[in-house]
Amino acid sequence: MANKVLVRQEFKVVGTRPIRHDGTDKVTGRALYGGDFSLPGMLYGKVLRSPHAHARILSIDTSAAEALPGVRGVVTAKDLPRPEEGIADVGEGAVNLRFLSDNILASNKALYKGHAVAAVAAVDAHTAEAALALIKVDYQVLPAVVNVREAMKEGAPILHESLRTDAQGQKGTTPTNIASRIQFAKGTLEQGFAQADVVVEREFETATVHQGYIEPHNATGLWSSDGQVTIWCSTQGAFTVRDLVSQILRYPVSKIKVVPMEIGGGFGGKTVVYLEPLAALLSRKTGKPVKLVMTRTEVFEGTGPTPAASMKVKMGATREGKLTAAEASFAFEAGAYPGSAVGAGCMCAFAPYDIEHGKIDGYDVVVNKPKAAAYRAPGATQTGFAVESVVDELAEKLGLDPIAFRMKNSAREGTRRIDGPIFGVIGALDCLEAARASDHWSSRLEGPNRGRGVASGFWFNIGLQSSCTISVNADGTVNLVEGSADIGGTRASIAMQAAEVLCLRAEEVKPTVADTDSIGYTQVTGGSRTTFATGWAAYEAAHDVLRQMKERVAKIWEANPADVTYEEGVFGVKGDPKMQMAFRELAGKLNHTGGPIVGRATVDPKGQGGAFATHIADVEVDPETGKVKVLRYTTVQDAGKAVHPSYVEGQMQGGAVQGIGWALNEEYFMTPGGTMANTSFLDYRMPTTLDLPMIETVIVEVANPGHPFGVRGVGEVPIVPPPAALANAIRRAVGVRMTRLPMSPGAILKEMGTV
Amino acid sequence: MATKHHVVTRVNGEEVEFLCEARHSLLEALRETLGLTGTKEGCLDGNCGACTVTLDGRLMDSCLVLAVEAHGREIQTIEGVASPQGLHPVQQAFLEEAALQCGICTPGFIVSAKALLEREPNPTEERIRWWLAGNLCRCTGYDKIVRAVVDAAARMAEVKG
CATH class of the missing domain: 3.30.365.10 (Aldehyde oxidase/xanthine dehydrogenase, molybdopterin binding domain)
Structure with a gap:
C-alpha cells in the first residue's frame, strides 16, 4: 500500500531510511543498558516489598538482616527526608512529592502488594535477597479495595485519611478515594440529545495492564565522599530522574548527575523513579556503588501499570448520520496514589469528531494497586475503546458504512474539541x-x-524543552549531542534533521545522548515529543552552526556575512560565482581561522x-x-x-x-x-x-x-x-x-x- | 561463602574457565562473571527469550541453565555472531530492515534466527513465526523482525551461491 x-516540501535526508547510528552496537550485544553497567567494588541491592495490599506498618526490625555476613547496609523510609508538600512536574503529568516519596519506601502504610518497604545492599544479589527474609515487619493488615467502582462507594476502605476530592478546584470535606473530578462541557447536552434520532448508551470496563517492556527497571548509584551523586539507569528522562531524586532526597540538582544508559523499552513506564533514590541512599550508607535490578515479578507488582477504567458513554445521531451529542463518564484507577491519566483520556475521547454538544466527567480514584504510570497515549486507549465502540454501534443502527459515518462527522481544522482546544x-x-x-x-x-x-x-502530542549542541569536525562531519533517551531510533531521526539543514548525509552527523552534566535541560522521551522537539533543537543548532560558518567564510573572504550563501553543501557569496567553499573544506580550516565552531540551541515548542x-x-x-x-x-x-x-x-x-x-x-x-x-x-x-x-x-x-x-x-x-x-x-x-x-x-x- | 565450582567450557570458540556457586545460572555467569552482557536478562523464568544462547548448538534460555551445566560444553552468545570480517547476514538484515527499536530483545532474536537459518535455509513466514515464538519483543510488533529473517535467508543463500 x-x-x-x-507534505509539499522536498527533502534530501528527511524521509529516507538510513541505518540507525546505534544499530551496530545493538545487533552485536555491545550496547550497554542499565543492567549491563558495573563499577569496581560494586554492591548489589534488593528491595523488600509488602506482601499485603493494604496494611499499617507498625514496626520494622532490620537488625538480623544487618548482621548477616555480606550485608553492608539497609534502608527504610526513616532514611528518607520527610518531603515538603509540593508538586513535581514529570513531563506527562504532575505528582505530589509526599506521595512520590512514600512510593519509593512506604512510611506508615503499605498501599499495594509489592510496595517497597526496605532495601538492602550486600556483596552479591543472592546475599541481599537472603537478607530480605531476615527483615521483620510488623503489619496490621487492613481491608483492601482493588476495583475503581468499589473504591468510589461510601464505606469503602480509605487509602489516604487526608485525601479530599478536588472537584475543579473545590475541595471536599470528607475522607475519600476519589482524588479528583474533572469536567469538560461544550454546547447544551439536552438540546443535542433532543436532536438525535438514535441514541446509544453503554458501559465499558478495561483491566489493569502493564507496559511490558522487556528490560526490568535498574539503577546504579554512587554517592561520592565529596557529596557528588551519580546515577546510571535506564530511563526515558535523565533530567526527570535528576529532578525527582533531588526532590525525594532533598538534595541539590547540581550535585546529582544522571547518566542515561541504553533503555530496553519504556512506553511511559520509565518516566518516573523507583530504584534510583534507593541506589543513591544505599550508596551513601555503604560508601560503595550499589546496583539494583528488579525481577519481572517486581516490575509487575511494583511499577506503574496503566489504569483499569470503568466508563459510560452515550452518543446521539440524526437519521442522516450526523452526531449531535456525546456524554461520557470515565472513572480511572490511579493505583495507590492520585494521578491517573484520566484527564488525557477525557481530552482524547471524542477528539476524532466534530460534535456540537458534549459533556465529559473524569474521576481519578485511588485503589490498592501499584501507582499507575504513563502507558503510550495514557488514558486515550481506554476512552477510545468506549467511544469507538459506541460510534460503531451508531453506524450499525443507522445502516451506515462505519468509515463513511466517521468521515461525515470527522474533526477538521477549526473544530473545537469538547475539552476546549480548536484544531x-x-x-x-x-x-x-x-x-x-x-x-x-x-x-x-x-x-x-x-x-x-x-x-x-x-x-x-506534547512539545516541551529540549537542548542540542553540534560541533564541527575537521573532516567535515559533525558531532551532535542531545539529551533525549533513544528508545526506538530517535538518534537517527534527530541527526537526520540536522543533516538536512547542513546538507550532510545522515551518517555524517554522529549523535550522542549525553548525561545531565553534559547537555542542557531536556524533557522525557514521552508524549511523542522527541523527534518533534529534540529534532527541532537539532534543526536550530544546525542553523546556528551555519550562521557561524557563514561568518567565518565572510572573515576569510573579507565579505559581508549577510552576503554569504550556503547551498548544496557549498558556501558562496552573492554576486561572485567564483567564490566557493565546500562545508568540508571550511571545516578543515576552522582551527586556524578563529577556532572551532559549536552550534547550540534550546527549544520549548508549542506547535505540536x-x-x-x-x-x-x-x-x-x-x-x-x-x-x-x-x-x-x-x-x-x-x-x-x-x-x-x-x-x-x-x-x-x-x-x-x-x-x-x-x-x-x-x-x-x-x-x-x-x-x-x-x-x-x-x-x-x-x-x-x-x-x-x-x-x-x-x-x-x-x-x-x-x-x-x-x-x-x-x-x-x-x-x-x-x-x-x-x-x-x-x-x-x-x-x-x-x-x-x-x-x-x-x-x-x-x-x-x-x- | 558458598562452595564454588570450577567450570571449564568454551564460549564463542574460546576456552574459558570460571568459578561459580551451584545456584548460579549460566546467564549470571555469562553476565556477571565473564562480562558478556550482550546476553540480556528480561524475566529470569524462561519466558522472554532475551537471554537466548546456544549450548552445544541447541537454543537455550540461559536463565534456565545452571552455570555448572556448562562444564565441558560449547556456548555461543551474541558476542560470537559477528566475525572480524563483519556482521553476520542476520545482523545486517536486522539493521537494514529496522527490525529493532529499543534493542533489548535483539541479541536473543538474532541468536534464535541464526540457529533457524543454519538448520532451515529457506523457512516460510509461518515457520519463522513458530521458531521465534519463544522470544518476546514489545516494541516492533514483530513485522520487521520476520521480514529481516526472510531477508537474511536470501542474503545467506546468495553467499552460498
Whole structure:
C-alpha cells in the first residue's frame, strides 16, 4: 500500500531510511543498558516489598538482616527526608512529592502488594535477597479495595485519611478515594440529545495492564565522599530522574548527575523513579556503588501499570448520520496514589469528531494497586475503546458504512474539541480517506465467524524543552549531542534533521545522548515529543552552526556575512560565482581561522500537531474456544512528516500490537485481597510472533505547520484504535458486542452464551 | 561463602574457565562473571527469550541453565555472531530492515534466527513465526523482525551461491 504524502516540501535526508547510528552496537550485544553497567567494588541491592495490599506498618526490625555476613547496609523510609508538600512536574503529568516519596519506601502504610518497604545492599544479589527474609515487619493488615467502582462507594476502605476530592478546584470535606473530578462541557447536552434520532448508551470496563517492556527497571548509584551523586539507569528522562531524586532526597540538582544508559523499552513506564533514590541512599550508607535490578515479578507488582477504567458513554445521531451529542463518564484507577491519566483520556475521547454538544466527567480514584504510570497515549486507549465502540454501534443502527459515518462527522481544522482546544491543520479525515482507499478495506472477507472492524484514535502530542549542541569536525562531519533517551531510533531521526539543514548525509552527523552534566535541560522521551522537539533543537543548532560558518567564510573572504550563501553543501557569496567553499573544506580550516565552531540551541515548542490514526482489523472467532485470531491488520496514521519512515512504521506496528495484546489477552488477575496472580510473562500473556499477522502500514503525511519539517509525534496514537477495531470486528464476526477488556476466549464464550 | 565450582567450557570458540556457586545460572555467569552482557536478562523464568544462547548448538534460555551445566560444553552468545570480517547476514538484515527499536530483545532474536537459518535455509513466514515464538519483543510488533529473517535467508543463500 502506497503512503499518502501531502507534505509539499522536498527533502534530501528527511524521509529516507538510513541505518540507525546505534544499530551496530545493538545487533552485536555491545550496547550497554542499565543492567549491563558495573563499577569496581560494586554492591548489589534488593528491595523488600509488602506482601499485603493494604496494611499499617507498625514496626520494622532490620537488625538480623544487618548482621548477616555480606550485608553492608539497609534502608527504610526513616532514611528518607520527610518531603515538603509540593508538586513535581514529570513531563506527562504532575505528582505530589509526599506521595512520590512514600512510593519509593512506604512510611506508615503499605498501599499495594509489592510496595517497597526496605532495601538492602550486600556483596552479591543472592546475599541481599537472603537478607530480605531476615527483615521483620510488623503489619496490621487492613481491608483492601482493588476495583475503581468499589473504591468510589461510601464505606469503602480509605487509602489516604487526608485525601479530599478536588472537584475543579473545590475541595471536599470528607475522607475519600476519589482524588479528583474533572469536567469538560461544550454546547447544551439536552438540546443535542433532543436532536438525535438514535441514541446509544453503554458501559465499558478495561483491566489493569502493564507496559511490558522487556528490560526490568535498574539503577546504579554512587554517592561520592565529596557529596557528588551519580546515577546510571535506564530511563526515558535523565533530567526527570535528576529532578525527582533531588526532590525525594532533598538534595541539590547540581550535585546529582544522571547518566542515561541504553533503555530496553519504556512506553511511559520509565518516566518516573523507583530504584534510583534507593541506589543513591544505599550508596551513601555503604560508601560503595550499589546496583539494583528488579525481577519481572517486581516490575509487575511494583511499577506503574496503566489504569483499569470503568466508563459510560452515550452518543446521539440524526437519521442522516450526523452526531449531535456525546456524554461520557470515565472513572480511572490511579493505583495507590492520585494521578491517573484520566484527564488525557477525557481530552482524547471524542477528539476524532466534530460534535456540537458534549459533556465529559473524569474521576481519578485511588485503589490498592501499584501507582499507575504513563502507558503510550495514557488514558486515550481506554476512552477510545468506549467511544469507538459506541460510534460503531451508531453506524450499525443507522445502516451506515462505519468509515463513511466517521468521515461525515470527522474533526477538521477549526473544530473545537469538547475539552476546549480548536484544531489546527490535522489529518483526521485524511486518515479515514486513506483507510477507505486501502487494499485492505476493498478486499473481501469471507467465511463463517469472520468480521472486519474499524476504529480511529487521537493523541494530542506534547512539545516541551529540549537542548542540542553540534560541533564541527575537521573532516567535515559533525558531532551532535542531545539529551533525549533513544528508545526506538530517535538518534537517527534527530541527526537526520540536522543533516538536512547542513546538507550532510545522515551518517555524517554522529549523535550522542549525553548525561545531565553534559547537555542542557531536556524533557522525557514521552508524549511523542522527541523527534518533534529534540529534532527541532537539532534543526536550530544546525542553523546556528551555519550562521557561524557563514561568518567565518565572510572573515576569510573579507565579505559581508549577510552576503554569504550556503547551498548544496557549498558556501558562496552573492554576486561572485567564483567564490566557493565546500562545508568540508571550511571545516578543515576552522582551527586556524578563529577556532572551532559549536552550534547550540534550546527549544520549548508549542506547535505540536495532534496525531490521528485509523485501524482496520479482520478477525476470526473460534466459536468453540472463543479465541480471536487476527487475520489481517492495517494501521493508517498521520505522521505529519515521517523523518525515518521505517521507524515510523515500527511505531505504528508496535503500538498496534500492544493495543492488540491489551484488547485480547493482557490483564492483571487480582485476587479479592489484592494479589496479582499472574506475575510472569507466562501468565501475563503478551502477543508473540504466533499471535499475529504482518501489520500493514499506511503513513499519511499532513504537514504540521508547527514544525520546520512538518513533523508530528508518532509514537503513541497507534495503541489507541486496536481494542475498538477488534471489538467492532468481533461484533461483525459473531454478533456479540464486547464491552470489557480483555476480550479473552472465556469472556467471548460467556458473551456468546456458550458457557 | 558458598562452595564454588570450577567450570571449564568454551564460549564463542574460546576456552574459558570460571568459578561459580551451584545456584548460579549460566546467564549470571555469562553476565556477571565473564562480562558478556550482550546476553540480556528480561524475566529470569524462561519466558522472554532475551537471554537466548546456544549450548552445544541447541537454543537455550540461559536463565534456565545452571552455570555448572556448562562444564565441558560449547556456548555461543551474541558476542560470537559477528566475525572480524563483519556482521553476520542476520545482523545486517536486522539493521537494514529496522527490525529493532529499543534493542533489548535483539541479541536473543538474532541468536534464535541464526540457529533457524543454519538448520532451515529457506523457512516460510509461518515457520519463522513458530521458531521465534519463544522470544518476546514489545516494541516492533514483530513485522520487521520476520521480514529481516526472510531477508537474511536470501542474503545467506546468495553467499552460498
